[in-house]
Amino acid sequence: MTVYRERLWAAPWLFVATALVIPASIIVFAPINMIIGVVCAIVLYAGCVVGLIAGSPTIEVTTGELTAGRAHIERRYLGAAESFDGSEATLQRGRLLDARAWLLIRGWVSGVVRIPILDDDDPAPYWLLSSRRPAELARALNDRAGDTLPPAPLS
Known part of the structure; x- marks a missing residue:
């Protein structure tokens, strides 16, 4: 769903x-x-x-998976998403950006959402996604009520 x-x-x-x-x-x-x-x-x-x-990518959150463009990841491997807008979003895309992060950035979209990756085998510490509605995307990612899979263990 x-x-x-x-x-x-x-x-x-x-x-x-x-x-x-x-x-x-x-x-x-x-x-x-x-x-x-x-x-x-x-x-x-x-x-x-x-x-x-x-070339316009789609971001889709289902009950079990996050899809951003061609990439996808199970939601059980995602930490708490944070939304950023304005100057905070600029900092996330610039000075505070980790070179290992997986990015889906579009220059004409001002907001971003930062999603930590909890999988120890994943080389990316987080995903940074552009979004015109960053607060709504973060809220959808953080709402675990509809999840069918248990969260990944934090070891």
Whole structure:
């Protein structure tokens, strides 16, 4: 059962910024053929939009697992999640970042959630995930009421 789901869509300004390929490709191809320039502009912009949409990862919390992009981990290996926003989130992504941490960061999303990993065999001490609703994601991760698996022993 899904407890939380969020898609980290690209910010609207990225779609506007990539629209600059339209005049750029028209300028390049106009001396050759204006129709080819317009067709190339449309195809290139459509490719940019498809890339931005396809590259948007999903964060999903179910009763037994956390999935972030292509990575997934059983919830029994997760510690208490902490949400950060504003300058605290900037610190977590910068000066306080552990180089061993597993990251799913998107520059256009300001909030982050830090999730400690309790598995001793995992080289990552924690996961740091971008989220537009960090408090809600942390709350979903910390709510163990729906869990079907017991928490991992702390040894």
